[in-house]
Every structure is written in C-alpha cells, then in structure tokens.
Amino acid sequence: MQPILELDAVTKSFGGLRVTSGVSFSIEKGSISAIIGPNGAGKTTLFNQITGYLNPDHGRIVFEGEDITRLSTREIVARGMGRAFQVTSFFPEETVLDNIRVACLSRLNMTRKTMKSVSEFTDATDKAFSILESLGLDKQADRQAFELAHGDQKLLDIGIALGLEPKMLLLDEPTSGMSPEERLLTRNLIQKLWKEFNLTLLFIEHDMDTVFGIAQTVRVLQMGRLLAEGSPEEIRRNPEVITAYLGEEVL
Template identity: 45%
Template sequence: MRAEGLTKAFGRLLAVNGVSLLVPQGSVHAVIGPNGAGKSTLFALLSGALRPDRGRVWLFGREATRLPPEARVRLGLSRTFQVSQVFPGLTVRENLWIALEARRGLSPFPWLRARDRAWLAERLEALLERLGLKEKADRPVGELAHGDQRVVEIGLALSLGARLLLLDEPTAGMSDEETWRTVELLRALREEEGLTLLFVEHDMEVVFGLAERITVMHLGEVLAEGTPEAIAADERVQQAYLGEVVPGYEGA
C-alpha cells in the first residue's frame, strides 16, 4: 500500500496534512501519536470511509483513491475498529460463516451448493484452528472475553480474504495475557501467511514489540518515520509524544 500527500480538512481543522506512507507487502507498520494527531482520519482515508481533499492511495499496485470501502475489501484490504464489530448474539462459528459466505457465495445451482458448503466448512474449521477458537466455536460471541471478541473480528477480516489488515488499537481494553496472545497471533499471521499489518496502537510495548517500522503523527502531519530503534532515539518524538514511555529501548 502506498499513499502520497493525503490531506483532509473538516472546516478549519486540518486533520491530515500531506501525509505519505509506504507499507510493503508482508511488513508490519505502526502509526502512533497523541490523541488528535490524525491517526483515525488517516485510517479512514486509507480504507475509503473518507475521501481525501488532496493526495492519492494505491492498493496492491492499483489506484484506489476514489474506490469505496467495499471495493477496497475486494482488493484485499480489511479494517478492524477500536470497538469490536461482530454479531454478539451469534456464535463464533456463525460469525465466521457469514463472512466466508459473503466472500465465496453459494452457487445458484442446487447441484453445486453442496460443493460450496463443503469448501466453506473446511475453510471455517481451519480458521477456527488458526485463531485458537475451536473450543469456543459454538458460544455466542457476546459471552466471550474481550480479547477473544477482538480475535473473532480479526477472523472476520481473514474470512473476507484480507491481504492487508488495518487494525485500530487491536489490544485496547485487553489484559496483559490477552494482549500478548493477540500479538503472537498477528506475528504468526504475518510470518506464516504473508499478511501485511498496519496498526494504530497506544500501548508502546506492543508497538515496539511488533512493528518493523513506525510512523509518528503530530498535529495531522508525519513527525518522524523509521525503525523502532530510530524512533525511540528521536528527540522530536520524545518531546512530542513518547517521553519516558520506552526508556532504554534497545530493540525487540
């Protein structure tokens, strides 16, 4: 994914100003910054929820600036939100089945539907295994712990064929155990399935433990970008945001 010069204003408020970003396939990239830095607006521009006033977006080599969110999903981009977007009254299995069927669809011909259902069932079982949710597959999602609900949301994105996953505070509200279980899942998805990850996160231990590159936003602009080591040592970043959050960082 590549973005060049993205700019978005709301009246007199310049929420995002000239932001450029390059996220190579298979990489893990974090966007950090204080509240009001423009992170959520940037994600809305990348996902198609908002259109930029200026600037361009490319997804998988294709111009995507004017594409609506559903078209970007078909290209392979999926986004998770700060608040879980799941069907709480349905089971884990039912949530994932709905997403898989939305992607694959069922043949209009009765004699082919059995084949399609067999494919969906096989894919569903593999996904439950990958997410570590097989034992909870038949429980309503609303009864699960918060961390498991977020994992289901990641599963929904995978069900839709995500190749690039935009994660908005993926570990917000989680316990330490849930946080690091989620980090390990995301790391495995990247390493074993080639998933590209772009995420916003306020937990600096997660950021510096997972990201390969970090973009720091401040007042709608890119303040700095680089490796975790470079960002931790950047005096501008320390002054604007990090302070003593990652003292003595020596790499993960």
C-alpha cells in the first residue's frame, strides 16, 4: 500500500473542548473512503486541519511524504489537495462556466494576467467545459451560479475543486439536502469522477447508502476520536459502532 495522506495523532481543542483527539490513519493512493460519525464528532474540523484552514495543536499531517501540518491553505492546495464544502461554497454572481474557469486559470497560474479576456484562455476554457460535461452542468454554463438548483450548486462546488486538478479530493457531505433520487445520481457521479479523474477520494457523509455503496474503507469518528476503521462489512458488524452511531435501523 502506498499512502497519499497520513495523519499522526492529530489533536485540536477549542477552549478546553477537544474536537479532534489523537486521530491517526493513513489513506491509500487512489482509494475512495468515507468518514462517518454523529454531528459534532469533529469530522469537518478534521477536514479544516487537513486543508490548513485550522492548525492542529499536536500531531502531524503528511501529504505525499511531505509534512503539511503547518502549511497554509494556499500551499496545501498547490500541492494537489482539493475540497468541496458542507455549506456549498462557490461564486454566486459569476456564470457557472466562470466558477470553474477561475479554478482552471488558478491551476495554470494565470490569475495575474490582466490584458486578455478570460475567454481567450482556451486551455482553461476547454478544461472548464470538460468538467462541466462530466458533471452534467454544461447546459447551464452561461447561467449565474446563484440561479442553479441546490443539488447543482453542490456539484458546482465539486467542479471548482476539480478545476484545480487535485490528486486528492475531500468532499464534505456531498449529498446533504438532496432528495433520494438526487442522492443516487450523485453517488454514481462521485464514483464516476473518482475513476475519471484518478482521484484519491475522502468524503464525509450521513447517508449510509452512499457510504456503504461506494466507500472501500469507512472510518468512524466519535467525540473527536477515531472509533473504528475498516471495510464497510467490518464497520457494519462492529458492535461499538452500532451502539455509538449506527443504531439498529442500518442492519
């Protein structure tokens, strides 16, 4: 196994409250895996630390063999870490195309260019269109992003991350707020993107069908600790996980 991301005893407190407590795991390159856990278990805080939005108090985060614990978001993103957000994050007044194009331009280090129109940057534009096609948003390319339906905005958020051509992508509740039909579509789409873009994918999710449907490995967080880690089958049978989180209905 070749790890792309390794967490070693990552710990973070907010004023006495431990939100992440000695979390260690490592993620295999090219894998797709999930983090589950009750609300307030510290899942998003963990993502914030991996992406440099927060600094851990203790512990180490290693990405592709390099210690990124103290690096800034910008530096971590530049090394190939992408992220989509729980509260959908995009640029509401720009067109759908420009939302992704700005990411592609950033990837090409072109955002400083001042005298050429964005549409003249054909590499970025083509790349943005191909991402829109993969997401099924190409028909809405010229609409302003705030006009999109909620589900499409979630996809757009992922699309912005893909525009940066990340090696690893973190998705924070990609199916939240979706109808069951949309969830199924999104689940299949995530699996498709994972293969198409050669990603290592790590996602936080509450929808168990999605989790057990596509994750190769599932990790359970509870009160900031890693409670369990294993294949979907192992997690389903783990008595600790059942009492702590899954309850009866999943079985």
